[in-house]
Amino acid sequence: MDQSSTAPVGLCPDMCPRKERQERERQGLLHHFETTDGQRARRGRRGKASMCADPAKTVKEYSRPAAGKELSSPYDIRPPAVLLKTVRYLLMKVWDSVNEMDSVNLSEAYCFVFDRLRAVRQDMTVQRVRGQLGAVVLEESLGFLLCAPYLVRHLPVESYDEVLHATQVRESFAELMECYKEDVRHPREAEFQALLLLYDLGNLDTMNRALKLHHRIGDAPQVRLAMDVNRAYLECNWVRLFRLLHRLDCLQSCAFYRHLTTCRDKNLRMLIHAYSSKNCRFPLDLLARLMAVDSQETVAEMCRRRGLSLAPGGQLAVVFLKSSFKDVVPEIHGREILLVERKKREQTWAGVMMGEEETMPLAHSPEELQHEWH
Structure with missing residues (x-):
């Protein structure tokens, strides 16, 4: 920690300085997470909506530093x-x-x-x-x-x-x-x-x-x-x-x-080049395991978006053909049961x-x- 004398030492004992809490209460700028339990907007003497701050729940909000603004008081x-x-x-x-x-x-x-x-x-x-x-x-x-x-x-x-x-x-x-x-x-x-x-x-x-x-x-x-x-x-x-x-x-x-959909997209592109053949059938369950996808239906939709067709008949498989491949953006981020939620446990x-x-x-x-x- 820098011990420079120019660095102030905070002295505010609350999550929000009293001055800010009172000012935001007057201006009606409190978030509902910060108000007294059950408190709703009420009318002040001048007809302005106001709410009552709960000191135990009000939290100091972020304010963008202004050019030339003096350093805040230690009590803030x-x-x-x-x-x-x-x-x-x-x-x-x-x-x-x-x-x-x-x-x-x-x-x-x-x-x-x-x-x-x-x-x-x-x-x-x-x-x-x-x-x-x-x-x-x-x-x-x-x-x-x-x-x-x-x-x-x-x-x-x-x-x-x-x-x-x-x-x-x-x-x-x-x-x-x-x-x-x-x-x-x-x-x-x-x-x-x-x-x-x-x-x-x-x-x-x-x-x-x-x-x-x-x-x-x-x-x-x-x-x-x-x-x-x-x-x-x-x-x-x-x-x-x-x-x-x-x-x-x-x-x-x-x-x-944040990298997951990009990695899956790159993996699919590599597989398309490696297994491109009219006679090749790549099982969807194996593809789902290789990319840690929660379901075969999700993998099938990923393949269809890229112009790939599913094999006819009862076998759940995809036909990788470079000639039918469509260059699309990766999927939007979605729910991940195997890689995220199951690990959360209790x-x-x-x-x-x-x-x-x-x-x-x-x-x-x-x-x-x-x-x-x-």
Whole structure:
């Protein structure tokens, strides 16, 4: 952590500074996740709609820094202990209350949590929090950022901006790697080095940096598995790659998820060239296993989109012919039972995001962080 005298130390004890909470309450800018239970919009003396803020539920929102704006008061900045408390509240209380089948509720929850996590990172940046303190907050924030694209995959662009989300993921990873540079042990470092490799699949700079990690981290099973996935991808060894994907846990699978349809498309293209023949029948059940697809019907539709025909008769097989192949874009991301949901088991999504199985009871409580920070 940078000990520069120019970096302020946050003194705000709440998830949202009182000044902001009162101002947003006056202006009617509270999110319904932040209001008193059962509170609905009511009319103020001037006829303006207003809502009552619940101090235990109101969370500081992200505000874009303005040019020439003076540094916020320390009483408007949350210290690391409060930031960690905020992240856990957003995941365990807000996100775990979401009905994933209700697209409106899902959209509202995603936009709320995503915005408030940006504000968390903003408070960290102002204070120049690094080392173990910053790592814990960033790790749990990244848990959400890596899982969310799978959970909100069907939301419209006005609710889920894929480019903005990816930018936040990359910036959070960059800051986390800076935290890891300090000469201290981070219990989850190997896990997140592996997650970065899976998220940045095929990135030679990321792989080269991973090869230079201390052997304690570089030889960890998670990192070695992630490196094997990257090598299989670069070698276009799709059979090996999809076999390795079955060994990833749920959070790792979510980190890889954005590459899945592209890898399947490349695998199909290779098979079409390798088995192009009028007399060749490639079984759909084998094709589904090779690409870790949940059903033969899904594979059949992938083939039909590309101009390939299914073999006549009772055998469920596809005829690979280069002459009939249509060059189409990969499928949109969809539900993945084998590679994601089955691995979740009985965990909540908050548990997956926070690494509940490995870190609960968590190694760092907010009170411990507060003591270390001071």
